[in-house]
Amino acid sequence: MNLQNGFLLSYIKYGENDAVLHCFTEEDGFQTYFVKGIYSKRNKKKALLQPLSMLSFTINPARGNGIPSVSGFELVKGHDLYMDIKANTVIFFISDFLNQILRHENKNPGLFFSIDEFVNELACKNYQCHLLFLITLLKIQGVAPLINDGIYLDPETGTFSDRASHQLFGEEISSIWKTALFAENLYTTKVPNSLRKDFLDSLLVYYHYHITDFKIPASLEVIQQIFE
Incomplete structure (x- = not known):
């Protein structure tokens, strides 16, 4: 498990509640992450999924041939850009x-x-x-x-x-x-x-x-x- 700061470039809904994120990170460059349950009704973090938001991800290493998963993320820096x-x-x-x-x-x-x-x-x-x-x-x-x-x-x-x-x-x-x-x-x-x-x-x-x-x-x- 490690922390990674990155800019969100795009995200794709996967199944009912999950998503795949494409990010450009400070330490590892371009990365793809899997985040589980982000679209569930109780999850308020989906509001943070805005293009070019700088987020801090808690990353779990990939298993086998899979992609790393996100166990949590927080907004590092936000701007009121999305209302303009x-x-x-x-x-x-x-x-x-x-x-x-x-x-x-x-x-x-x-x-x-x-x-x-x-x-x-x-x-x-x-x-x-x-x-x-x-x-x-x-x-x-x-x-x-x-x-x-x-x-x-x-x-x-x-x-x-x-x-x-x-x-x-x-x-x-x-x-x-x-x-x-x-x-x-x-x-x-x-x-x-x-x-x-x-x-x-x-x-x-x-x-x-x-x-x-x-x-x-x-x-x-x-x-x-x-x-x-």
């Missing part, structure tokens, strides 16, 4: 995103801290922070663009050049990328409202080229509608 429709939409989008790309990620303190930092930014009503967090992830994964004197970002090569190579990566969008990559505090980068959709689309194109088996998150359509 914009923040709630961002949280679901990023948790959906992370649940896909972190499946094989081991312990990574920098990544764990960056998720916490992102949630704090969102709690301060920085509604563009998800866009910049996706660049932070690219940096941590070691596939962020290389900065040079070029004007246009080439998403396939990850370099800037003097000639546009993709319709989404015009001068304005490429400039936002470069500003964010240069910034000491990436979250101070301003993304104009009129360019947020195109900038997000450019991020997804870049991920397609540089993250193996990347798929567009199912929640993309919702977040685009909210920020139109």
Whole structure:
């Protein structure tokens, strides 16, 4: 039995009362846990199952070929994000995103801290922070663009050049990328409202080229509608 802090990325109901949790933990990276009885009528802990909640799990080791089970969990850090429709939409989008790309990620303190930092930014009503967090992830994964004197970002090569190579990566969008990559505090980068959709689309194109088996998150359509 051990204690493990982790961000909840997703959960799936299993049977009548149980659930399978996918989490990114501080000590062991991406983990899958089984929690028994969470959906029973007397169990009030199911209210804590919110995407990107930081939870402290009490873990029992797996038996045989099974997965570790959770005998209890507590909220480590909570925010009033889920009553704010914009923040709630961002949280679901990023948790959906992370649940896909972190499946094989081991312990990574920098990544764990960056998720916490992102949630704090969102709690301060920085509604563009998800866009910049996706660049932070690219940096941590070691596939962020290389900065040079070029004007246009080439998403396939990850370099800037003097000639546009993709319709989404015009001068304005490429400039936002470069500003964010240069910034000491990436979250101070301003993304104009009129360019947020195109900038997000450019991020997804870049991920397609540089993250193996990347798929567009199912929640993309919702977040685009909210920020139109």
